Amino acid sequence: MTSMVGIQYDCIVIGAGIEGSATAYHLSKKKKKTLLLEQFGLPHSRGSSHGQSRITRFSYSQEHYMKMMEEAFPLWSQLEKETETTLFKNTKLLVIQKPPYDLLDNRKRELLKCGKPFKELTHEELRQNYPGMKLSKDFRAVLDHSAGTLRADKALRGFQVQFEKQGGILKDEEKVLNIIPGRYVVVYTNKAVHRANSVVITPGAWASKLLKPLGLNIPLQVWRINVCYWREKFGDFDKMPCVIDDSTGEKHVYLLPMHEYPGLVKIAYHSGIDCDPDRRDEHATTDDREVKLIQRFINNYLPGIDGNKPVITESCMYTVTPDWELVLDHHPSHPNIVIGCGFSGHGFKLAPVVGKILSELATGQEPSYDISALRISRFGKSVVSKASL
Numbered sequence: 060m061t062s063m064v065g066i067q068y069d070c071i072v073i074g075a076g077i078e079g080s081a082t083a084y085h086l087s088k089k090k091k092k093t094l095l096l097e098q099f100g101l102p103h104s105r106g107s108s109h110g111q112s113r114i115t116r117f118s119y120s121q122e123h124y125m126k127m128m129e130e131a132f133p134l135w136s137q138l139e140k141e142t143e144t145t146l147f148k149n150t151k152l153l154v155i156q157k158p159p160y161d162l163l164d165n166r167k168r169e170l171l172k173c174g175k176p177f178k179e180l181t182h183e184e185l186r187q188n189y190p191g192m193k194l195s196k197d198f199r200a201v202l203d204h205s206a207g208t209l210r211a212d213k214a215l216r217g218f219q220v221q222f223e224k225q226g227g228i229l230k231d232e233e234k235v236l237n238i239i240p241g242r243y244v245v246v247y248t249n250k251a252v253h254r255a256n257s258v259v260i261t262p263g264a265w266a267s268k269l270l271k272p273l274g275l276n277i278p279l280q281v282w283r284i285n286v287c288y289w290r291e292k293f294g295d296f297d298k299m300p301c302v303i304d305d306s307t308g309e310k311h312v313y314l315l316p317m318h319e320y321p322g323l324v325k326i327a328y329h330s331g332i333d334c335d336p337d338r339r340d341e342h343a344t345t346d347d348r349e350v351k352l353i354q355r356f357i358n359n360y361l362p363g364i365d366g367n368k369p370v371i372t373e374s375c376m377y378t379v380t381p382d383w384e385l386v387l388d389h390h391p392s393h394p395n396i397v398i399g400c401g402f403s404g405h406g407f408k409l410a411p412v413v414g415k416i417l418s419e420l421a422t423g424q425e426p427s428y429d430i431s432a433l434r435i436s437r438f439g440k441s442v443v444s445k446a447s448l
């Protein structure tokens with residue numbers, strides 16, 4: 060490792076997942092000299108932003124995200140134009156629930172609040188429209204017309220390509236080992252020493268590993284998620300909307316229309332198994348409780364899918380906060396260190412706005428959104444160690 064400090068940057072962004080890449084993109088749009096660092100060779104599938112599809116929608120139970128999504132959609136289409144790539148597909152989203160229908164009713168209220176079109180489907184309509192699905196009569200369903208999917212890998216690449224076109228410097232295979240706060244923040248990597256006016260830390264599941272040495276103990280749980288692909292028997296699953304079954308509460312089974320692998324449908328569970336991000340795949344197994352839950356869902360309600368076993372299982376990670384809210388804030392003791400983490404399994408769709416907010420925090424601007432619910436102070440004073448004050 061060299062001890063020479065190289066170029067002086069306006070900002071260094073640590074972690075080139077979707078949140079860091081979107082942040083770097085916004086910083087370079089502001090003409091800030093920006094370095095984006097990534098520990099692995101790009102592209103990689105060892106974090107949380109890989110794969111080909113993510114669900115997106117306007118409706119949210121929290122008003123702050125609902126407001127952010129109003130801007131996220133146009134920002135995604137701006138990236139589509141800049142990179143001449145299609146990123147959004149308006150597949151729609153079918154939300155289903157068995158009694159007590161509380162979450163489904165909430166979804167309807169949210170859709171009404173954000174003024175987006177939806178339709179309640181009768182049992183007969185469900186049967187006719189989705190032949191691969193057979194729900195029991197006690198299910199109710201709402202079809203959200205403005206929702207759809209984002210092409211995840213292409214979106215990630217899009218932000219990175221635009222960032223470089225706008226003058227940003229992207230270095231992969233360069234792992235950050237140490238961050239030294241100060242008027243200028245000094246960043247030690249396995250290859251070099253860099254210096255910047257500010258640093259944005261967006262390391263996904265590795266957040267605690269970088270934040271603890273900076274005196275921050277944010278309560279973050281890292282889960283390995285089994286992303287399972289199941290064989291289609293019949294039912295035109297390429298024409299299905301996304302489906303979320305709210306019957307099991309916040310931790311639900313969800314399905315995306317057939318896309319990544321011909322003949323295989325992605326069905327996953329919105330929860331996972333605790334893991335260390337550096338040892339994610341050591342204990343991966345399709346015997347997991349989560350896979351069995353998906354299997355039960357398929358065997359009960361999806362006759363068009365072979366629920367015997369997943370044909371392909373991939374891994375991805377959620378970094379979850381106790382309230383499932385994101386963390387977007389300055390370090391409490393070092394205002395030129397900005398943190399974006401804890402995206403709790405729903406951060407992809409928000410990334411263009413997250414990037415905008417983090418770029419504002421890193422350049423001393425007022426954030427364009429009310430982020431009080433996302434501040435570190437919500438976890439109490441005990442998450443900040445005395446050493447960092």
Ligand SMILES: Cc1cc2nc3c(=O)[nH]c(=O)nc-3n(C[C@H](O)[C@H](O)[C@H](O)COP(=O)(O)OP(=O)(O)OC[C@H]3O[C@@H](n4cnc5c(N)ncnc54)[C@H](O)[C@@H]3O)c2cc1C
Pocket residue numbers: 073074075076077078079096097098099105106107108109112113114115233234235236261262263264265269284286327375376377399400402403404405406407408409
């Ligand atoms: C299976 C699955 C399904 C999901 N579905 C949806 C969905 O439908 N809709 C939605 O909105 N969201 C969804 N999400 C959530 C969304 O994908 C994540 O919130 C988002 O990708 C998080 O991005 P990130 O940039 O924080 O993390 P990451 O993508 O993991 O990026 C962090 C990066 O930092 C790098 N890094 C870490 N430490 C260092 C270091 N020391 N030095 C240099 N680099 C470092 C890592 O290698 C990594 O590349 C899903 C997530 C998963 C796993």
